[in-house]
Amino acid sequence: MTQFAQRAVTWSENWRRFRKNKAALIGGLIVLAVVITAIIAPVISPYNPDDVVAGRLQPPSNKFWFGTDGIGRDCLSRVVWGSRTALMVGLGASLISVIVGVAFGSIAGYYGGIIDDAMMRICEILLVIPSFFLYILIVSIFRVRGPEYIAVLLALTGWTELAKIVRVDFFSLKEREFTKAAIGLGASDIHIIFRYLLPNDLAPIIVVATMNIAGFIIMEAALSFIGLGDPTACSWGIMLSQGRQYIGYAWWLATFPGLATFITAVGFNFLGDGLRDSLDPRLRGTI
Amino acid sequence: MFLLAYLAPGDPVTVFYLSRIGGRYSHAELDYIRQMLGLDQPIHIQYFRWIWRMIQGDFGQSYIWNQPVLPLIRSSILNTLRMMIPAFVLSILFGIVTGVISAAKQYSKTDHIVMASSLLMWSMPWFWSGLMAIYIFSVYLHLLPTGGMYTFGQPPTVVDQISHLIMPVLLYATSGAGFITRLTRSCMLEVLREDYIMTARMKGLKERVVIYKHALRNAILPVVTVVSLYVSYLVGGAAVIEFVFAWPGVGRLAVLAATQRDYPVVLGINMVVATVVLIALLIADISYAYLDPRIRY
Amino acid sequence: MTLKEAIITSDILLKVRGLKKHFRLTGRIFKKAAVIRAVDGVSFDIHRGETLGLVGESGCGKTTTGLTILRFYPPTAGSVYFEGKDIFQTTKREMRKLRQEMQMIFQDPFLSLNPRMTVYDIIGDAFDIHGLARGAEKDRRIISLMKKVELIPHHMYRYPHEFSGGQRQRIGIARALALKPKFVIADEPVSSLDISVRAQMLNLLQDLQEEFELTTLYISHDLSTVKHICDRVCVMYLGRIIESADVKELFNNPLHPYTKALILAIPIPNPKLKRKRIVLKGSPPTPIDPPPGCRFHPRCPYTPKPICKKEEPELIDVGTSTKHLVACHFISSNLRQNPTRHLEE
Numbered sequence: 001m002t003q004f005a006q007r008a009v010t011w012s013e014n015w016r017r018f019r020k021n022k023a024a025l026i027g028g029l030i031v032l033a034v035v036i037t038a039i040i041a042p043v044i045s046p047y048n049p050d051d052v053v054a055g056r057l058q059p060p061s062n063k064f065w066f067g068t069d070g071i072g073r074d075c076l077s078r079v080v081w082g083s084r085t086a087l088m089v090g091l092g093a094s095l096i097s098v099i100v101g102v103a104f105g106s107i108a109g110y111y112g113g114i115i116d117d118a119m120m121r122i123c124e125i126l127l128v129i130p131s132f133f134l135y136i137l138i139v140s141i142f143r144v145r146g147p148e149y150i151a152v153l154l155a156l157t158g159w160t161e162l163a164k165i166v167r168v169d170f171f172s173l174k175e176r177e178f179t180k181a182a183i184g185l186g187a188s189d190i191h192i193i194f195r196y197l198l199p200n201d202l203a204p205i206i207v208v209a210t211m212n213i214a215g216f217i218i219m220e221a222a223l224s225f226i227g228l229g230d231p232t233a234c235s236w237g238i239m240l241s242q243g244r245q246y247i248g249y250a251w252w253l254a255t256f257p258g259l260a261t262f263i264t265a266v267g268f269n270f271l272g273d274g275l276r277d278s279l280d281p282r283l284r285g286t287i
Numbered sequence: 288m289f290l291l292a293y294l295a296p297g298d299p300v301t302v303f304y305l306s307r308i309g310g311r312y313s314h315a316e317l318d319y320i321r322q323m324l325g326l327d328q329p330i331h332i333q334y335f336r337w338i339w340r341m342i343q344g345d346f347g348q349s350y351i352w353n354q355p356v357l358p359l360i361r362s363s364i365l366n367t368l369r370m371m372i373p374a375f376v377l378s379i380l381f382g383i384v385t386g387v388i389s390a391a392k393q394y395s396k397t398d399h400i401v402m403a404s405s406l407l408m409w410s411m412p413w414f415w416s417g418l419m420a421i422y423i424f425s426v427y428l429h430l431l432p433t434g435g436m437y438t439f440g441q442p443p444t445v446v447d448q449i450s451h452l453i454m455p456v457l458l459y460a461t462s463g464a465g466f467i468t469r470l471t472r473s474c475m476l477e478v479l480r481e482d483y484i485m486t487a488r489m490k491g492l493k494e495r496v497v498i499y500k501h502a503l504r505n506a507i508l509p510v511v512t513v514v515s516l517y518v519s520y521l522v523g524g525a526a527v528i529e530f531v532f533a534w535p536g537v538g539r540l541a542v543l544a545a546t547q548r549d550y551p552v553v554l555g556i557n558m559v560v561a562t563v564v565l566i567a568l569l570i571a572d573i574s575y576a577y578l579d580p581r582i583r584y
Numbered sequence: 585m586t587l588k589e590a591i592i593t594s595d596i597l598l599k600v601r602g603l604k605k606h607f608r609l610t611g612r613i614f615k616k617a618a619v620i621r622a623v624d625g626v627s628f629d630i631h632r633g634e635t636l637g638l639v640g641e642s643g644c645g646k647t648t649t650g651l652t653i654l655r656f657y658p659p660t661a662g663s664v665y666f667e668g669k670d671i672f673q674t675t676k677r678e679m680r681k682l683r684q685e686m687q688m689i690f691q692d693p694f695l696s697l698n699p700r701m702t703v704y705d706i707i708g709d710a711f712d713i714h715g716l717a718r719g720a721e722k723d724r725r726i727i728s729l730m731k732k733v734e735l736i737p738h739h740m741y742r743y744p745h746e747f748s749g750g751q752r753q754r755i756g757i758a759r760a761l762a763l764k765p766k767f768v769i770a771d772e773p774v775s776s777l778d779i780s781v782r783a784q785m786l787n788l789l790q791d792l793q794e795e796f797e798l799t800t801l802y803i804s805h806d807l808s809t810v811k812h813i814c815d816r817v818c819v820m821y822l823g824r825i826i827e828s829a830d831v832k833e834l835f836n837n838p839l840h841p842y843t844k845a846l847i848l849a850i851p852i853p854n855p856k857l858k859r860k861r862i863v864l865k866g867s868p869p870t871p872i873d874p875p876p877g878c879r880f881h882p883r884c885p886y887t888p889k890p891i892c893k894k895e896e897p898e899l900i901d902v903g904t905s906t907k908h909l910v911a912c913h914f915i916s917s918n919l920r921q922n923p924t925r926h927l928e929e
Contacts, residue, residue, distance in 0.1 A: 185762075195709065226414075
């Protein structure tokens with residue numbers, strides 16, 4: 001019971017706690033930097049990412065900071081533009097997974113009983129099927145290779161964790177007295193879910209959604225890397241997979257996009273971790 | 288899964304033969320090949336035939352490699368396990384030790400460093416670190432082979448294989464260790480708040496005894512559960528590592544088969560891997576019972 | 585039913601008949617699922633404008649009774665008639681409408697207010713739910729409610745954690761009254777408050793009862809507040825009513841040994857006054873396995889008769905001027921022998 005009392009803190013207090021957490025602040029700054037880079041990509045990238053601007057496989061120099069790729073495109077520009085793809089996949093997939101996961105978890109947790117049982121079986125099946133192999137299967141079958149399809153695919157298998165969290169929290173939230181009071185006022189199920197239960201479960205949802213963004217960005221890069229992405233897209237994973245072919249003599253091809261992926265993932269994970277510590281002490285230190 | 292494969296636009300026969308042989312086959316000939324492979328039957332008949340054969344251990348023929356699927360998968364899974372098991376053991380050992388240390392000294396400098404570095408490991412695109420490792424240790428330093436299981440053209444020796452294993456195993460272990468460290472820490476913290484830990488401390492037991500004998504034994508249970516739930520995820524991670532190091536495991540097989548639309552192989556792998564994961568969950572359940580004296584089957 | 589329907593039905597606002605609520609504990613495999621008989625056959629009437637007290641030890645089922653009447657839990661058996669309408673037979677939609685008429689004031693004001701809503705939203709939600717008022721009209725009504733429960737209206741955009749326990753309970757009361765209900769269940773509304781604010785709160789409740797013409801079911805384990813606020817009292821023991829009477833009658837002439845013990849246990853602020861107290865043996869048995877016969881017999885200060893262990897006593901009218909019901913074999917056998925005399929201790 002006290003955990004809920006603890007949760008009833010104002011946002012300003014959350015912000016104060018968040019600021020004290022150095023790692024989280026660094027994460028937040030990284031995320032901010034990546035987002036800004038993505039927004040102003042056309043301004044800061046020195047060349048058009050798809051233009052062949054020089055000879056192939058030029059090492060990093062004053063003119064091409066990150067060198068050029070296998071057909072002579074500027075790697076720096078491609079890394080900068082790749083941030084758009086990465087963010088789109090990460091944010092998009094996370095948003096879809098939040099919608100699906102929260103809806104699923106809410107219904108299962110609120111109604112319980114047989115509905116809950118059936119819905120949880122679905123979750124378990126999704127957990128047992130190795131999602132990575134499922135991606136491989138689906139991507140290869142439908143020949144859907146663009147980052148937007150990958151984002152949808154990732155979201156559609158990546159929502160189970162959120163669903164489970166929301167479900168378990170709803171079990172306890174719906175037994176609480178303020179929920180009873182709302183029932184007593186004659187509120188409908190939808191009213192209760194949206195005004196009473198979800199607002200009290202925002203903290204874990206935000207935290208998991210943030211950390212999922214990092215996971216989705218890495219997964220997109222991984223799928224593109226093993227050759228299941230759209231080879232014409234400007235994405236870090238595609239650059240990595242091209243870089244793999246030249247690993248023997250052009251180290252820069254793989255280094256920079258990988259570093260970008262890593263830093264972005266670190267940013268979102270640290271941000272999520274910090275948000276957890278400040279928003280929801282109950283979750284402190286869990287994955 | 289099966290349904291998905293057959294709803295796909297374009298059947299493998301067309302894709303395979305048109306791409307490989309450049310459309311030199313006539314329609315009649317293509318139909319003949321389809322008939323040979325049993326692809327002309329209605330979908331439900333194909334489905335039941337497939338299920339029936341699968342129960343008998345026959346996963347069908349690979350379209351591409353032109354041999355039965357099962358031995359193909361079997362040998363590749365053995366290769367995967369050869370890499371995964373040492374990596375898994377390493378990451379669990381490492382993760383539990385660091386997690387316990389971190390929890391025992393909560394909010395200390397060590398704790399902060401462990402937590403931050405485990406999050407870094409967790410954020411690492413492991414395929415990229417694999418590439419970097421290949422570049423540094425193989426291309427630049429010439430210490431280790433770039434990939435594969437054996438050095439081509441040399442008789443297989445234990446030393447040779449170990450040298451091929453070092454990089455994939457270590458990389459795979461680090462990506463898992465970050466996760467297990469954080470998990471262990473949070474489970475330990477949960478347990479350390481319990482009353483019986485307070486009692487053990489008040490009895491005057493050494494802190495080390497309290498932590499390793501009383502706390503860890505209880506904290507390990509949720510760790511086992513959660514790790515077992517993530518087995519399917521870990522298998523996916525292994526697939527990418529295999530791809531990077533050209534390790535002839537099941538993940539690499541799946542990727543190759545998928546890019547060639549070799550459905551029997553991809554489906555077979557999905558089935559086998561799902562079964563393996565199920566078995567892993569079962570083992571986790573049993574070890575749970577072993578660790579928790581309250582549960583007896 | 586032995587309950588005599590002396591008073592005309594039209595005058596009865598709420599009629600509870602044979603109400604039962606059992607909870608099933610899901611046991612582990614090979615173990616039989618236990619059943620908690622939290623409420624096990626409760627019947628009473630509440631007249632319009634009356635305040636009925638429901639008292640008993642913690643765990644005797646009084647809160648469950650309240651929650652089941654308002655259909656927070658699906659009932660196991662029995663029926664509840666509100667203005668002659670069986671509310672257990674209504675559809676979910678009808679029930680939502682009906683809830684405007686009956687409200688609940690919860691025990692713990694720290695748990696019963698949504699921590700993520702402002703006072704304005706907490707009180708105003710009732711208007712949103714039933715589409716009763718919006719805009720300026722909603723503001724006006726919320727302000728007037730806040731004034732009525734003696735809250736400062738310009739605190740309305742604050743969150744519950746910024747208030748003290750007493751103020752929070754006032755918010756809870758304002759929320760319950762927003763829909764102008766006819767019937768209110770107050771579940772230990774003051775027990776979680778500081779002693780210093782209890783009297784204040786009880787007076788406020790009484791004032792509001794008059795102003796809103798409320799009929800109240802007042803649930804409490806604290807007999808001194810019951811004496812203060814109630815017109816009639818039902819005493820519960822292990823899921824059953826064992827005695828019910830007019831408040832004065834009950835306090836002056838308690839018949840059931842359990843009621844006697846309860847009343848004698850009320851602290852009296854006079855150290856010189858010596859009283860004989862009845863100290864009950866043990867704690868109440870669990871409602872999972874109620875003792876056979878009279879549920880009270882293992883703790884009864886009288887020496888139980890064989891019948892006490894076999895037969896469950898029925899609630900019977902002892903025939904005083906006011907309606908006084910009691911369920912005890914000692915009383916009923918005595919009455920049979922000598923119907924005019926009351927039982928002497």
